[in-house]
Amino acid sequence: MSLDRTAEDLLAAVQASPRAVAAHDKNTWVGLFVDNAAVHDPYGAREHIGRDAISRFYNVFIAPNSIVFRVERDLVAGRTVVRDLHIETTMSTGATVTVPMHLRYDLIESGGGWRIARLAAHWELAVMIRRLLGTGPSGLLAGCKLGPQLVTELGAGGAMGMMRGLRGVGATGKRVVGRLFGAAAAGDVAGVRDLLGARAEVELPAGHPVDAATFAELARDMEWDKLIAAGRTVSASVRIGAARGVAFVDFAADEPRIVAVTVFLDGPLSGHLSS
Template sequence: MSLDRTAEDLLAAVRASPRAVAAHDKTAWVGLFAEQAAVHDPYGSREHIGPDAISRFYNVFIAPNAIAFRVDRDIVAGYTVVRDLHIETTMSTGATVTVPMHLRYDLVDTAGGWRIARLAAHWELGVMIARLLRTGPSGLLAGVKLGPQLVGELGMGGAMGMMRALRGVGGSGKRVVDRLFAAAASGDAAGVRALLDERTVVELPAGHPIAVTEFAESARDLEWDKMIAAGRTVSVSVCVGASRGVAFVDFAPDRPRITAVRFFLDGDPSGD
């Protein structure tokens, strides 16, 4: 199978998700996932593993709502698809919230075709809650209804696991990434080395590791805008040379040290 055909098949598998969501077809949506697949939504919360857990996730977060995917860009790298998008959710109470998001799908080839092995939804729970409350009484009512739904479907442990997404690198992580990208964009190798070390994994593009010193040169004139802090990862919409995509910057679990920087890009970052 050619790489282009594989990329088309991966995209088709991923694009089936919003169709199933829009149709409220639970069987089709859950069927997109491989056995023992993991859903991290939002990233940083407790994951949902296996068809039963993913089914309960659907009952809480998809079934009661109307969800529209506003996709700006899709990137395929290996067996991973990254989507740069906004998601518009209209709750059962009528409250509508739009949240910026980066979605990462890791897929696996099975006897039944390509299936999602891991879905990581990078969006900020705190931002969503604030926007929901700003919608007024309908938003407040939606929040009141969600609590019992969470506990009923996921149990108290699952509800508390959801709240883990409020913790993470947050604004401080965003500021570190902003400093790193500013140093790289200006060709400040010393500034880059001050934030990264030889233990840091740098992939530009994803799947192609490079040295920190090479990153300082390759990312010159880097541009970035949408930045999301979810769990211990900051995801960023980027432009490197003629290529656009999403970078994921991972931090150590116990301290603000960058452990990995991976750029998923839609073309050759050299512009050749």
């Protein structure tokens, strides 16, 4: 199977998810995942592992709502698909909120096709809550309804696990990422090395390991926006030359120290050093 055909098949498997969500077809949506799949939504909150847990996740967050995926860009590398998008959710009370998001799907071959082994939804729970409450009484009512639904479907532990999505690297992580990207854009190799340290794993583009100096050269003049801090990861929409994509910057568990940078791009780094 050609790489291009594989990429098309991976993307088709991922595109089946919003179709099933829009149709409120629970069986089809849950069936997109392998038996022991993990859903991190939002990333940093307690994960939902296995189809039973994913089914309960559907009951709480998808079944009562109308959800529209407004996709700006799809990126495929290896067996991973990354989507740069906004998601618009209309609650059962009529409250509508839109949040910026980066979705990462890791897929494996199963049953003669591709299925999702891991879904990581990078969005900020605090932003979602503020925007929901900002819609007025309908948003407040939606929040009041969500609490009991969480406990009923996920249990008290699951409800508390959802709140873990409020913790993470937050604004500090965003500032560190801004400094890293700023140093790279300026060709400041020393600054990039200082922020990455000796042990950070860097892939630019995804699947192609590079050292700090090469990252600085490849990413010279890069642009970025849409910084999202979810858990111990900051994601960003990026542009390097003619290529656009999404970068994921992972931090250590106990300090704002970068441990990995992975950049998914939609094209080659034309005009840059080949990695």
